[in-house]
Amino acid sequence: MALPEKLTQTLEMLEMVPDRNERIQLLIDIAGRFEEVPPKIARRPFPPEHLVPACESQAYIFGEERPDGTLAFHFAVENPQGISAKAMAVILDETLSGAPPEQVAQVPQDIVYDVFGRELSMGKSMGLMSMVGMVARMAKQFAEGKGATAGA
């Protein structure tokens, strides 16, 4: 199955920035657009079932059902220095919120390397891949009629 259209466009846009320093600046700018999950969706303390496994930045992901039958994804990143996690959260929100859940469910975790490159520590890549995996899993459960709030 094809990737969601906006995700494909974003990955193509990133591919056009092969210079590592330029890519980093772009991702920092993307992280600057991060907005935490609104209180109407979730408040602290966030439920542990929404905590992303293996993410050292303590990221949480929440799904919100939209009237058109898709999901909006919301994020919290508790580590104030978790700038990569915030950049990943923005990309996932901007490209997968509102996309067909069946497509979101098929997004592979290794898009992390398309976004950040291969020069990631094992722990960092695991955490970021786990964010992608959790979004895909939530979309899969939603598409199977199990609701929008399922966590890890």
Add this chain to the structure above:
Amino acid sequence: MSEIESRGYVHPEVLVSTDWVAQHLDDPEVRIIESNEDPLLYSSGHISGAVEVDWTRDLNDPVRRDYLGREGFEALMRRIGVNRETTVVFYGDRNNWWATYAYWVFQLFGHDKAKVMDGGRIKWVNEGRPLTRDVPTYPASEYQARERDDSRIRAFRDEVLKHVEARRPLVDVRSPQEYSGERLHMPEYPNEGALRGGHIPGAANIPWAKAVNPEDGTFKPAAELRSLYQSEAHLKADDDVIVYCRIGERSSHTWFVLTHLLGYEQVRNYDGSWTEWGNLVGVPIER
């Protein structure tokens, strides 16, 4: 006596405060080095004059699983304008996790004019101190590196096996879930790079971050560290100790604590760690 000295460490001189760093920003004999887990952090803002040393790009051999050799280290030091008399001061994110890793790699080459900024990046930021996006450049040095010496502070798998057979102490600094092997078997959990879960027989489990005050990232006083490693992990002062984690990064933090803050003279970091041991055929594993 400084606040750091008052904590009772055996070698307090390896730590400097954020105040000290602020007073040495323009000191030509000091090079501030930021090493992070997060690859975006340095570029988003760093201490004025600080250079970045990145673990994946700067400290690893690009092909085989190993650290850079003498020529690579020499090139790195020349690029960041460090000579043998320069004092390097490391700091970074995640309680100085990667800063102590870079520190440890520098010690493989014997650059012992090295310190760590207590509290790391988060303490500097929380104190409202300035960051800059200006990337400094320094005139290239003519650093002459020594050959890398792995014998003192680095352990390899065969040495670890002998260590286990001799019932000498090990410290596994991973989480309790990794130590027990439970985490490797959680459904849909990301692959941790090992086929088997558990820990090296006889290893005590003291997660690395227990050595740090969670509120400000500073190291705990010596008395608390002794309680942690001597009472809980049952290490004795003259023990020959091997520490490990998943790939040797977290355990370099514990190596730093045991070696410099508590004064253990025989501590080696097994950087093969669980990603090697958990894939080896026939080695003993405990759960």
